[in-house]
Structures are given as C-alpha cells and as structure tokens.
Amino acid sequence: MSLAPLYENVASDPRLVCVATEHKALRQKIDNADWENLPVSNADRTRLNLMRQMMLDGQLYTPIF
Numbered sequence: 001m002s003l004a005p006l007y008e009n010v011a012s013d014p015r016l017v018c019v020a021t022e023h024k025a026l027r028q029k030i031d032n033a034d035w036e037n038l039p040v041s042n043a044d045r046t047r048l049n050l051m052r053q054m055m056l057d058g059q060l061y062t063p064i065f
Helices: 019-035 042-056
Strands: 016-018 061-063
Touching (some): 016 019
16 A cells, blocks of 8 residues: 655645755845845854755755744
8 A cells, every 4th residue: 555645746845945946045135135234134144054055965855844
C-alpha cells in the first residue's frame, strides 16, 4: 500500500518556499533599504545569510513553518 502524494511536485507545495526566490527578494529589500539609508533589522540580515548558506549547500526548498 502506498500513499498518493498531496501535491504534483515540490514546486507546487504551498508549505515550501524556493530558497533562491526568497534570497533574491530579501537581498533586494536590504539593498533598497541601504540605498535609501533606512534601517535594516539584524533578523533580515541573518535570514539573508542563512538563505545564502542554504543555496551553497544545495538546498532548493525550505519549509515555511
């Protein structure tokens, strides 16, 4: 007995987020804030570094929760 997958593929699973897309959006947000001399939280910078490390490790998707 096997279970049918809930989603067609990993990319269509709403519980996962693409690491590259998240990295790009966060990098753009931080770059824009730096350009406009606005404060950026340490949490955002830490999240960006985490996303960069995940990409280097080859992790394509990460859970949202």
